[in-house]
Amino acid sequence: MYTGSCLCKAVEYRIDGAIDSLVHCHCSMCRKAHGAAFGSYAQVPLERFHLTRGKDQLGVYHSSAHCTRTFCSHCGATLQFVDNRRHDLGVAAGTLDTPLGEVPQAHIFVDSKADWVEICDRWPQHRLDSE
Ligand SMILES: [Zn+2]
Ligand SMILES: [Zn+2]
Numbered sequence: 001m002y003t004g005s006c007l008c009k010a011v012e013y014r015i016d017g018a019i020d021s022l023v024h025c026h027c028s029m030c031r032k033a034h035g036a037a038f039g040s041y042a043q044v045p046l047e048r049f050h051l052t053r054g055k056d057q058l059g060v061y062h063s064s065a066h067c068t069r070t071f072c073s074h075c076g077a078t079l080q081f082v083d084n085r086r087h088d089l090g091v092a093a094g095t096l097d098t099p100l101g102e103v104p105q106a107h108i109f110v111d112s113k114a115d116w117v118e119i120c121d122r123w124p125q126h127r128l129d130s131e
Contacts, residue, residue: 002042002098003052004091006072006079011054013079015044015091022093022105024123026113033069033078034092037117038107041081041090042100049080049089 002015019042030039051058059073070080081090093100105123107113119125 002096002100004096004098006054006057006075006077006095008072008075008077009053010057010074011072011077011079012052013091014050014052015042016048016050019044019100019103020088022100022103023090024105024107025090025109026107026111026117027109028112029063030081030109031112031114033063033071033081034094037114039078039081039090040093042093042096042103043088044091045088049091 002019003012005012021043022040023043024038024040026038031037033039054072057073058079059071061069061071063069066084068082069078071078077095078092079095080092107119107123107125108129110119110125111127113119
């Protein structure tokens with residue numbers, strides 16, 4: 001089990017069971033949403049994710065036809081990436097309060113990565129999505 005929260009703690013969540021993988025998305029939308037070199041998301045089956053506090057604080061932004069990004073409407077912390085064609089969601093890994101431990105990781109959309117970033121770790125790099 002894992003727990004996490006936004007910067008101001010208005011929103012808290014729990015993830016039951018294991019986190020399957022961690023993806024670092026270098027697409028321009030994830031970079032914008034995180035204000036960072038890339039967005040790191042823990043991939044979690046929908047039924048294992050539970051908001052435990054602050055549901056009314058959750059802001060929702062539809063970033064494309066199938067995709068929704070949520071954030072804390074008070075502090076602005078990025079929280080979730082939901083693609084309604086998939087049965088899992090991405091939880092912004094920087095909001096975890098529990099150590100993640102050893103899980104498989106991957107970089108995706110590396111063709112879109114910021115030119116000031118060099119990927120120097122051992123994880124696979126995919127030009128597009130990981131599938
Ligand atoms: Zn917050
Ligand atoms: Zn992305």
